[in-house]
Amino acid sequence: xxxxxxxxxxxxxxxxxxxxxxxxxxxxxxxxLQDGTAPLALRQLAASGLEQISNPKRLVFFIDHAxxxxxxxxxxxxxxxxxxxxxxxAQLCDIGEGICHQIVVESYANPGEVIxxxxxxxxxxxxxxxxxTGMGSSDVAMAIALGRTWLRVPExxxxxxxxxxxxxxxxxxxxxHLIGVIGADxxxxxxxxxxxxxxxxxNMSGRFTLANMTVEAGAKVGLFPSDDSTRRYLESxxxxxxxxxxxxxxxxxxxxxxxxxxxxxxxxxxxxxxxDNVALAKDLKGEKIQQVFIGTCTxxxxxxxxxxxxxxxxxxRHPATRLIIAPASREVLMAAMNAGYITDFLEAGATxxxxxxxxxxxxxxxxxGDGERCLSTANRNFRGRMGNPQSFIxxxxxxxxxxxxxxGEITDPRExx
Amino acid sequence: MLxxxxxxxxxxxxxxDITPGRWFHLRSNLPELAKxxxxxxxxxxxxxxxxxxxxVAGRNFGLGSSREHAAVIIKMAGVSAxxxxxxxxxxxxxxxxxxxxxxICDSDKIEDGDELEVDLKGGKVKNVTTGSELTxxxxxxxxxxxxxxxxxxxxxxxxxxxxxx
Numbered sequence: 001x002x003x004x005x006x007x008x009x010x011x012x013x014x015x016x017x018x019x020x021x022x023x024x025x026x027x028x029x030x031x032x033l034q035d036g037t038a039p040l041a042l043r044q045l046a047a048s049g050l051e052q053i054s055n056p057k058r059l060v061f062f063i064d065h066a067x068x069x070x071x072x073x074x075x076x077x078x079x080x081x082x083x084x085x086x087x088x089x090a091q092l093c094d095i096g097e098g099i100c101h102q103i104v105v106e107s108y109a110n111p112g113e114v115i116x117x118x119x120x121x122x123x124x125x126x127x128x129x130x131x132x133t134g135m136g137s138s139d140v141a142m143a144i145a146l147g148r149t150w151l152r153v154p155e156x157x158x159x160x161x162x163x164x165x166x167x168x169x170x171x172x173x174x175x176x177h178l179i180g181v182i183g184a185d186x187x188x189x190x191x192x193x194x195x196x197x198x199x200x201x202x203n204m205s206g207r208f209t210l211a212n213m214t215v216e217a218g219a220k221v222g223l224f225p226s227d228d229s230t231r232r233y234l235e236s237x238x239x240x241x242x243x244x245x246x247x248x249x250x251x252x253x254x255x256x257x258x259x260x261x262x263x264x265x266x267x268x269x270x271x272x273x274x275x276d277n278v279a280l281a282k283d284l285k286g287e288k289i290q291q292v293f294i295g296t297c298t299x300x301x302x303x304x305x306x307x308x309x310x311x312x313x314x315x316x317r318h319p320a321t322r323l324i325i326a327p328a329s330r331e332v333l334m335a336a337m338n339a340g341y342i343t344d345f346l347e348a349g350a351t352x353x354x355x356x357x358x359x360x361x362x363x364x365x366x367x368x369g370d371g372e373r374c375l376s377t378a379n380r381n382f383r384g385r386m387g388n389p390q391s392f393i394x395x396x397x398x399x400x401x402x403x404x405x406x407x408g409e410i411t412d413p414r415e416x417x
Numbered sequence: 418m419l420x421x422x423x424x425x426x427x428x429x430x431x432x433x434d435i436t437p438g439r440w441f442h443l444r445s446n447l448p449e450l451a452k453x454x455x456x457x458x459x460x461x462x463x464x465x466x467x468x469x470x471x472x473v474a475g476r477n478f479g480l481g482s483s484r485e486h487a488a489v490i491i492k493m494a495g496v497s498a499x500x501x502x503x504x505x506x507x508x509x510x511x512x513x514x515x516x517x518x519x520x521i522c523d524s525d526k527i528e529d530g531d532e533l534e535v536d537l538k539g540g541k542v543k544n545v546t547t548g549s550e551l552t553x554x555x556x557x558x559x560x561x562x563x564x565x566x567x568x569x570x571x572x573x574x575x576x577x578x579x580x581x582x
């Protein structure tokens with residue numbers, strides 16, 4: 001019997017023949033933390049008595065969640081992280097650099113690696129064929145000291161995607177649809193492995209969106225084969241030498257096979273307060289929206305900015321709808337600026353934020369008022385997520401978000417194409 | 418043997434419910450952060466919970482973020498174990514890592530306010546109020562060892578590495 005992608009990566013990593021259900025001690029190729037999880041990890045590390053960092057070149061700290069700091073307490077947390085990184089020769093991405101998951105794919109992740117991050121959306125790097133998974137502060141603290149972590153090899157679901165996206169329908173719509181099918185805990189502890197002709201033809205930006213959202217079905221990891229798209233992406237990032245082809249064996253054993261034809265998909269929205277609570281955008285027409293947020297590790301890439309700029313060009317946001325846009329990284333912001341997108345955003349009445357998590361995590365930069373509704377391109381719409389338990393969050397694609405900002409109510413983007 | 422009362426919660430209690438993002442700036446001040454535990458779901462929970470009591474939940478408890486603070490402040494509130502139908506993956510690992518036991522069983526048989534007795538070693542949850550008994554699913558050996566040592570940090574302090582042979 002052949003191996004799934006998860007079994008293959010963890011077998012190669014541990015130098016043993018492992019199968020779903022086995023426990024492995026995996027070598028950690030990259031570890032990272034962000035400003036919300038790093039301070040606790042550093043305290044746990046001190047408590048453990050372990051002082052050495054196993055591989056500071058492959059340990060990255062990101063200040064992206066509360067960035068720049070809105071409070072004195074967080075400024076002190078940031079100082080703790082900066083100081084530790086400097087003393088230990090670890091990598092630091094300070095304010096303005098962008099969201100950890102975006103920078104990890106831009107600059108660090110490679111096929112076949114095992115990556116642990118103290119943030120649930122670490123799964124994003126699975127799009128590059130890396131076994132990338134989120135963990136808590138203690139786990140990542142021990143991983144950075146020992147250079148190893150323990151993992152249970154997950155069972156895999158094979159997600160076979162076929163057909164062609166209709167105009168106005170994107171990877172984000174597929175992702176929300178898929179989570180609606182699987183459920184918010186339908187893939188708990190499992191690997192979701194994507195394949196099929198639509199995946200073969202999908203650019204890395206779409207794959208990052210899909211991988212990023214797999215944790216919203218409970219998955220431990222969301223894996224894509226390493227193929228020509230992966231090679232082209234790595235080459236464009238100066239890491240062509242790190243490419244190698246990687247895929248599951250044709251006779252691998254999957255716990256479940258899910259087949260989706262995207263040709264029939266329509267713009268899809270998650271309704272409050274659960275990601276698997278999905279509906280079609282066209283069926284939510286009339287739902288007034290006070291704030292639209294475009295960005296995050298799910299949909300803050302240049303490809304997303306391009307879609308939004310095209311829709312906003314020559315149009316204005318609805319006067320009753322605030323529009324907030326945060327490019328995912330400094331590179332995305334610079335490229336969007338050079339392409340003229342930022343001008344389009346500002347002329348449409350948008351507020352452009354520095355690269356970072358922005359209002360997604362409920363700390364600052366767009367906290368919702370009581371009873372307000374937001375349509376966001378993020379990955380989570382839990383009650384209270386954006387800082388107010390009396391508010392309501394809808395999730396959609398960048399195109400749906402832009403159309404909604406223009407119309408002031410949830411709008412199928414095909415109406416404005 | 419652990420003994421205490423059940424505080425019942427529903428399905429899909431997220432880490433944003435357990436430790437809301439608006440208190441992000443208190444993450445390095447855990448006693449203050451703990452005052453806001455589960456406040457959007459049950460505002461009386463923190464004032465009513467007593468050392469030894471249990472959180473009893475439905476499906477997918479702790480879904481969402483990797484914030485270990487969620488498990489830490491539940492433990493700080495005195496909760497002796499989580500009893501749930503299922504627990505989200507990252508929260509499950511975090512709970513074990515901070516020495517907060519998790520039992521997986523059919524929590525529909527427990528009502529809010531029921532008196533429970535939990536035998537961690539045997540994985541048994543006895544509902545003293547109704548007389549019924551539930552059995553928890555099994556954990557991997559490595560998790561049992563971490564639970565035995567009271568969490569990941571004390572485990573690593575003692576073993577110096579992952580010892581799973």
